[in-house]
Amino acid sequence: MHALSVTRAKNFSAWYQEVVTMAELAENSVVKGCMVIKPYGFAIWERMQRILDDKFKELGHVNAYFPMFIPLDLFEREAEHVAGFAKEMAVVTHRKVESKNGKLVPTSPLETPLAVRPTSELIIGDSMAKWVKSYRDLPLLINQWCNVVRWEMRTRMFLRTTEFLWQEGHTVHETEAEAREETIRMHEVYKWFICDVLKMFGIAGQKPEYDKFAGAVDTYTVESMMQDGKALQSATSHYLGQNFSKAVNIQFQGRDGNLRYAHTTSWGLSTRIIGGLIMSHSDDDGLNLPSEVAPYHFVIIPIIKGDDKGEILEYCEKIRRLTPNSVRVFIDKKETSPQNKKWDYIRKGVPFILEIGVKETSEERVYFTKRLTLEGTSMPLAEFGNKITELIRRHDEILKERCEETSRKKINRSVKTFAEMKEFFSKNENGFVIAKFDENLRDTEALDEFAVTVRCIPTEQSGTMGKCILTGTDTKTDAVFAKSY
Amino acid sequence: MHALSVTRAKNFSAWYQEVVTMAELAENSVVKGCMVIKPYGFAIWERMQRILDDKFKELGHVNAYFPMFIPLDLFEREAEHVAGFAKEMAVVTHRKVESKNGKLVPTSPLETPLAVRPTSELIIGDSMAKWVKSYRDLPLLINQWCNVVRWEMRTRMFLRTTEFLWQEGHTVHETEAEAREETIRMHEVYKWFICDVLKMFGIAGQKPEYDKFAGAVDTYTVESMMQDGKALQSATSHYLGQNFSKAVNIQFQGRDGNLRYAHTTSWGLSTRIIGGLIMSHSDDDGLNLPSEVAPYHFVIIPIIKGDDKGEILEYCEKIRRLTPNSVRVFIDKKETSPQNKKWDYIRKGVPFILEIGVKETSEERVYFTKRLTLEGTSMPLAEFGNKITELIRRHDEILKERCEETSRKKINRSVKTFAEMKEFFSKNENGFVIAKFDENLRDTEALDEFAVTVRCIPTEQSGTMGKCILTGTDTKTDAVFAKSY
Incomplete structure (x- = not known):
């Protein structure tokens, strides 16, 4: 689910x-x-x-x-x-x-x-x-x-x-x-x-x-x-x-x-x-955000069940006070279902979602869900205050690694001919094909058939000789071929 | 001049x-x-x-x-x-x-x-x-x-x-x-x-x-x-x-x-x-700016005459370093006439204009012109560093007092009749006339003749009764009448 x-x-x-x-x-x-x-x-x-x-x-x-x-x-x-x-x-x-x-x-x-x-x-x-x-x-x-x-x-x-x-x-x-x-x-x-x-x-x-x-x-x-x-x-x-x-x-x-x-x-x-x-x-649960552009680094959802409202909200404010200034916090005090709120923030890609109830308040602990893995963790407030910057750093690291890994897998450097390229892009799985390209060519119409264009001639070049995938002429130039938005 | x-x-x-x-x-x-x-x-x-x-x-x-x-x-x-x-x-x-x-x-x-x-x-x-x-x-x-x-x-x-x-x-x-x-x-x-x-x-x-x-x-x-x-x-x-x-x-x-x-x-x-x-x-020498919206609080103009360039520029950087972070400083290193620069910054309304030559550098002093009065002052760098925040505060104060004074003089509360109002606005000197106005009036065409409109019904009301300047009906309402942009 x-x-x-x-x-x-x-x-x-x-x-x-x-x-x-x-x-x-x-x-x-x-x-x-x-x-x-x-x-x-x-x-x-x-x-x-x-x-x-x-x-x-x-x-x-x-x-x-x-x-x-x-x-x-x-x-x-x-x-x-x-x-x-x-x-x-x-x-x-x-x-x-x-x-x-x-x-x-x-x-x-x-x-x-x-x-x-x-x-x-x-x-x-x-x-x-x-x-x-x-x-x-x-x-x-x-x-x-x-x-x-x-x-x-x-x-x-x-x-x-x-x-x-x-x-x-x-x-x-x-x-x-x-x-x-x-x-x-x-x-x-x-x-x-x-x-x-x-x-x-x-x-x-x-x-x-x-x-x-x-x-x-x-x-x-x-x-x-x-x-x-x-x-x-x-x-x-x-x-x-x-x-x-x-x-x-x-x-x-x-x-x-x-x-x-x-x-x-x-x-x-x-x-x-x-x-x-x-x-x-983003993933199948919604948005994910790198910390530098995330509107909030974490949100606090108070879980209020009875007459403990004042105490719990006060503790939420204490969490905010103990958070370093560089960390953006939002306490969601709206009177709607905490469970709905949690899923809303998951879909909004807030890196850490805290749920603070009577248990957390009385024990001075925080319970939070990491957006990237959806795992829940409980720790003492003092520890959280010390660790939050590191948690955010690690969040960014995982985001970068994950994106890098997914992308690198979709880079294909083995395509040598037009036929091979056509075959690659006719499959459901797309990606970047890095192949030889005659830089002076102005007509790449042949690629239209499978909606591919030359995206760029990357700054990092292999330097090897090869044959242009379109014209067969000798060239050193590598280009990135892909479908695009 | x-x-x-x-x-x-x-x-x-x-x-x-x-x-x-x-x-x-x-x-x-x-x-x-x-x-x-x-x-x-x-x-x-x-x-x-x-x-x-x-x-x-x-x-x-x-x-x-x-x-x-x-x-x-x-x-x-x-x-x-x-x-x-x-x-x-x-x-x-x-x-x-x-x-x-x-x-x-x-x-x-x-x-x-x-x-x-x-x-x-x-x-x-x-x-x-x-x-x-x-x-x-x-x-x-x-x-x-x-x-x-x-x-x-x-x-x-x-x-x-x-x-x-x-x-x-x-x-x-x-x-x-x-x-x-x-x-x-x-x-x-x-x-x-x-x-x-x-x-x-x-x-x-x-x-x-x-x-x-x-x-x-x-x-x-x-x-x-x-x-x-x-x-x-x-x-x-x-x-x-x-x-x-x-x-x-x-x-x-x-x-x-x-x-x-x-x-x-x-x-x-x-x-x-x-x-x-x-x-x-602004005044007859150009723009004046309140500090909160001034792009720079002070500019430094290095006065370089011979082979003292390195030393003077280094001292200018030192002035910048000793300035509190909240103060915006610009060092103008362009190779144009220092005198022209000074007058450019006066016209641009920079609150304080520093001229730093070989004398200031060797004596660790600053020489600056206050934009509002154009007076020049020389003081030891250490003193300037301590006083700059206060100088800026005082700059703002003078700006406000000056504007307030000029404006208050141009408020006229003694106009009681349409004829008096017409006379007031027919003189060269304009201003705000605060006079009685029947709030329900929708036709103020009579004011068009001297290009005056009802600017507002001020929040601060005198509370006294009087006769509407346009209709003569009894009213408590004060209004501001003026020409406008």
């Missing part, structure tokens, strides 16, 4: 949906394609924001805010870029509504329609062009936390929604070398965040030529592996060369006195990562 | 614009009516967010995120509400663009056009209706930090822009009494934030009948006074009664088992407050 009605093995997609619903992370809204991020889900996002924001600032970035609307004529400036986003762009065309036959209709059409930002390279670049005059103004290191819109017809909570939240870093540099260094630095911040903070399994690498960000010279990605063996593109960092600085005219006076175009980068991570977090760690 | 080219006395509006520009707070963007909040301006907003967010959470509120798009048919549900916003609503009507004759045009029209949220009562209420089933689910205390859009034809940085940032609280309660209590509680939080944290001068009160939030039963406001004597509506809190719960069907099972409509509230504060902050404290 599990706390959810569907298991991962039975129906991964229905299971995912149930984890999201039962943990009260998000739900569909009345607006097609847009979700509501509920308080518990948003608390996870807030923790992610805090960790990343601190790191960005430590590395010298500052936050700012730019208009959400982008005039269509500004979009026309970068052809590749607009081609990449044209098919999913929400457009504001009117600035009033009025009632006609009892129905509200838009009126007062705009002269220039405005796109709702799908990303902000052009609108931010347009401002940056004014701010950068000399090499002394560089580097310019800006980040923005905001909402973006990419129209989606088929949506899935967190993974693919019309509106989503993200951060987008945009930086301007004097030289190509410095811009490339920044791109890699932020790529590594993402790798750290995804693998070390969130304890997910991810492979860092570069996107193949045909799958780069629209307008980028190079795109770096962390491709995380979900428990069903599919890949999730989790965060990307782009070296944009001078493409955007030429489009919006970011020029500066160089050290030699000559005007030159700057080199720019951009990098982003979105609420999509919450979907990845869910599919990396 | 002042650090700005225009004084408040000469041209208040041009002066405001220059403060914003010279302090690098914000600038116009390529999108008509939308501004860019630059890093220094955004850092102030981030500090405001942190302070308010902590307070909201302390009072039991949680953050969440709801769609920015609101289908027009959802808006139809509350007639007064839609009437209030119809004339300034940005509407998304298409979901793609394509190139036609080299120009991007919108394609793929939507079946139901989507408003970009001007406020979220309806879209958040629509979700809340699903979350609230029983009185046990109440109160529901939600807050959202986001961008909103209200189309403006005449814009002014921070004060009036088409897109702006804000927080909007939305709460659901079992009874009218509880909802009214929440409305007042949050109104008092705003009063505390504006007057105690931001050290601004504000009068708290209720909006008159004809100027309430569209759809509200009662609207509470803090009306701050700017240095030109005009009022700025700085934050509002609304008791919405059952108007919105009926519109979106927020019903719950009461303690008696019967279904009933909930009572709701909403309350918001926006980036507009930054405009208010500027016009409350």
Whole structure:
């Protein structure tokens, strides 16, 4: 018996949906394609924001805010870029509504329609062009936390929604070398965040030529592996060369006195990562969370049966008082069934769930369930107070080990031919195939048949020679092939 | 001689614009009516967010995120509400663009056009209706930090822009009494934030009948006074009664088992407050900031003349090390003129500006300028380390006293007739007139002639009888009359 009605093995997609619903992370809204991020889900996002924001600032970035609307004529400036986003762009065309036959209709059409930002390279670049005059103004290191819109017809909570939240870093540099260094630095911040903070399994690498960000010279990605063996593109960092600085005219006076175009980068991570977090760690009893983004490290459920309420609640407060400040505690005093509460918190992935009744109170002990194993333990309060930090550390360790182990098993390095690849991906079990790939290839249509794409060219390369799985040409390049979200 | 080219006395509006520009707070963007909040301006907003967010959470509120798009048919549900916003609503009507004759045009029209949220009562209420089933689910205390859009034809940085940032609280309660209590509680939080944290001068009160939030039963406001004597509506809190719960069907099972409509509230504060902050404290040398929202409490400008660079920078780091953790310090190592830097930081309102040269380094002293008075002081480093917290406290005190004094002088309680009021507002000097007002009056057109409105009915009432300045009827009610932003 599990706390959810569907298991991962039975129906991964229905299971995912149930984890999201039962943990009260998000739900569909009345607006097609847009979700509501509920308080518990948003608390996870807030923790992610805090960790990343601190790191960005430590590395010298500052936050700012730019208009959400982008005039269509500004979009026309970068052809590749607009081609990449044209098919999913929400457009504001009117600035009033009025009632006609009892129905509200838009009126007062705009002269220039405005796109709702799908990303902000052009609108931010347009401002940056004014701010950068000399090499002394560089580097310019800006980040923005905001909402973006990419129209989606088929949506899935967190993974693919019309509106989503993200951060987008945009930086301007004097030289190509410095811009490339920044791109890699932020790529590594993402790798750290995804693998070390969130304890997910991810492979860092570069996107193949045909799958780069629209307008980028190079795109770096962390491709995380979900428990069903599919890949999730989790965060990307782009070296944009001078493409955007030429489009919006970011020029500066160089050290030699000559005007030159700057080199720019951009990098982003979105609420999509919450979907990845869910599919990396959750089990058939619901969500599991790494401690750094868990809204609570432990909850206390008072078990009140008779007139012992005051005493038990007082003891719960004592437990909270004895807990180190860095540990997040919640005492659930709501008057509903303690058993239901316990299962709710299991489905919500709270690492430790304490049940405190008259026995624990009189003996100064705590009884708790470890979310990862569902085992129950009883120990003296003093011992718990001393051990909780270590318990949390161990929780994170297990989470990481478990995810790592599941993922490593699904990596296949023995596929040598297209036929073998086809056979691998035609089985129910998915995974990452690491095989040879001709980097210059732009047509990978043959992979469409089994819905596989080149996820990335990993930074860690074997260095051996082999034959491209698609063309048969000799190549040293290893690539990750997988189905993806 | 002042650090700005225009004084408040000469041209208040041009002066405001220059403060914003010279302090690098914000600038116009390529999108008509939308501004860019630059890093220094955004850092102030981030500090405001942190302070308010902590307070909201302390009072039991949680953050969440709801769609920015609101289908027009959802808006139809509350007639007064839609009437209030119809004339300034940005509407998304298409979901793609394509190139036609080299120009991007919108394609793929939507079946139901989507408003970009001007406020979220309806879209958040629509979700809340699903979350609230029983009185046990109440109160529901939600807050959202986001961008909103209200189309403006005449814009002014921070004060009036088409897109702006804000927080909007939305709460659901079992009874009218509880909802009214929440409305007042949050109104008092705003009063505390504006007057105690931001050290601004504000009068708290209720909006008159004809100027309430569209759809509200009662609207509470803090009306701050700017240095030109005009009022700025700085934050509002609304008791919405059952108007919105009926519109979106927020019903719950009461303690008696019967279904009933909930009572709701909403309350918001926006980036507009930054405009208010500027016009409350800044002077003819630029911005002034209360310490709680100042990005830096002091900056250190190294004065390097020869080969003493290493030594001086090392000493600057030492000053930083000896500063208490709660004090925010920035060392400006950029290789530009120290004199220019100093004036830049004066215009940016950094409370204390340190200039550290070879003399200070060798004598272990600091030389600093107090922003508020521009006086220079030299003292031993050890003394500075001990005194800095006190210096900051005193800075805040002066700021508050100064603003309070300027404002109190501009309050007029002696106006008894319409003719006297007209005379007062026809002079160059503006201010708040506190005079008698018949609360039930809905037509105050007579005030339009000199652009004055009833700003609020202050919570603090004199209790004396008098004659309404507009109708001559007997009334006890005092109201604040003023021109406003």
